[in-house]
Amino acid sequence: MDRKLSEQSTAVLGMDLHSFTYLDNHAAVLHDIQLDVHPGSLTVIAGHSGSGKSTIGAILAGLLPRHGMDELIGSIKVDETQIEFSSSSTPRIDVAQWAKHVGLLPQDSGHYLSGIRGTVAEELAFCLENAGMPREQMLQRVNDLAQKLYLEHLLERHPQQLSGGQERLVALASLAMSEPDVLVLDEPLAGLDKRATQVVSAMIDLLRANGTALVVLVDSVGIWAEDADDLWRLNQGTLHRVSAAELLQRTAPSLHHRPVAIDAQILLELDTVQLSYPGSSGPAVRNVNLQLRAGECLGLAGANGSGKTTVLKAIAGLLKPNAGTLTLSGESGLLLQNSSDQLFERTVLREVSFGIPKKSSGRDRVPEVLAQLGLESYAQTHPYELPASARRLVALATVLIHEPQILLLDEPTEALDEAGEAVLQEVIASVLDRGGAVALSTHDETFMNRVTRRVIQIGQS
């Protein structure tokens, strides 16, 4: 798509930031940033987890600085209005008014949805309802937008019964409903399968073609590089303009695959396994056959909802097959898709030690595992205060501390930055080296190709 913009077009959003400091922090998280966003443009900001991308997104969306708490020095210009921030004055921002110009879609798009509306149509109309728009006008707007974004088939669906991709589409459409000039999208394609990625990308193109400016915050620039008008890398708190080639050439090395001996021990075998959830009408997965030998890394592929997680849960012992046989030699350990569900304690150290008897040798391994994952400096930090990538690694540490013979990873690269992926790759190699095996499910094809020897499709007989 040829949509490069001329420098002359007027910016709809401008930020001249000298520094931004969170409450109780002495050092500035961001400094010396100048950013202009033009109508219909695509600005991509790439940076590792914890680099400050979400902070930039929140500042652009008017959610930061929090009045009387954080300190921003600089100015932001929205719709011909320039707002000056200084150490002595932090103007209070009306978030609802700001959102009419700049909207933010969080990485977990479910958080954008109200969670209290019965249909997608009502969810789309939520901001219009709060604005007191007459019903007929609202109905017209919802139908027009749904038609424009090809969402008519979803209008009567319950928002909580949507797939991951559909949920993101609906959140994006809800965001677009108030017709802001700029949309800030935090990792809009994370965790989506190929088809959902295509649909969300098509919707983003459509919004852009209608003149909406987009600011996309990503870990790796991936598919955005080609279309981006402005490409930035956020490093050490400031933005550096970069070329697509420069960002794309940084690819991690592939895992060195040692050949798996034909007579290597079979650690896991599934023979015509069928799995169902309690209370469900039909099986979630049927006829799964697989074999995993010591030293092997196996990939599970399939669309969203095909049953990859179900298979991993069954191997980990959370689900019992209702047909077929599942044979396991040795302990398994599963990294769940959502790290937050796997964290319960108030420090990283306590978290990794959780459930291990006080006098067992496992306790002595805690510092070792933290060091292996580069988490030593976070030992006394609350897991919720960590950047997303480090939090994911803490969840991984809670699995590795039990030294599982079979390591099971559900969407392990989700929320991981490049450095985190490198650590994960080393962990996989170490499990294989000590005679273990790894089974993982991911939509990240690059990572899948890099680490797995063999990929099987779930959801196909």
Add this chain to the structure above:
Amino acid sequence: MSRTISLHPFTILAVAVAVITVTTAASQWWLSCTVIGLCLLISGWAGDLKKLAVLSGAMLLPTFLSLLLIHGLISRDPAPAIAQWGPMRITVHGLEVALSLGLRTAVLVVVGLLCGLLIDKHQLVAAIDLSPVPPQLGYLLAATLFLLPQMGEKQHQIGEAQQLRKVGIGRGIIGWFQRVRLRAVPLVLASMQDAQDRAVHLSARGFPASGPRTRLRTVPDSSVQRGIRWAALVCAVLGPVLILAITLVGSQ
């Protein structure tokens, strides 16, 4: 497949309140039984008979047992006993009191549960939103009705994660208490985090509304229903007063 009722949620609630207050004030076993029977018939028509029976049973059985224990078995009532086992004695009066209180509680429970089954929760929230009460009230009710099931799901996920770490897998009542203790803190933390994450986006979407608000969802209403609601509210207030007055006059 459950049938839904197309009445305005406030109409159902107003009639329910009137029925409960009048039946409680009347305290007649035949009236209570008739109301319960009618509720069962309506739930049968709506396709929710089994659900109503199970839920009511789960709530009423312990209530009846405790009432029977207090008034029927260990009552200090001086009336002659029908049967006696040591300190425990059954009197006719004690049984009558237990039955009367039990039936009144049963009306409250069965009518309340039937309302919960008949009223579409989204329609109820929309009706509250469209009424002149503060918008936070509608959200509070909606959050309670719709986010609680999500908390249940979250609790299940936390349980699975703890099971993977071989924690909280004990059996029996001790195991159950251990699971509750272990899941409570992460569940509260995760829910607070979730609420915090949602709150900023709700504000950005203009919630709570500063001016008048509208709803895309329509809640069917009519002048007849409005009349029924007023009549039901009058009954709910005046009915018990009238019954008490008649009882007083009768006793004099």
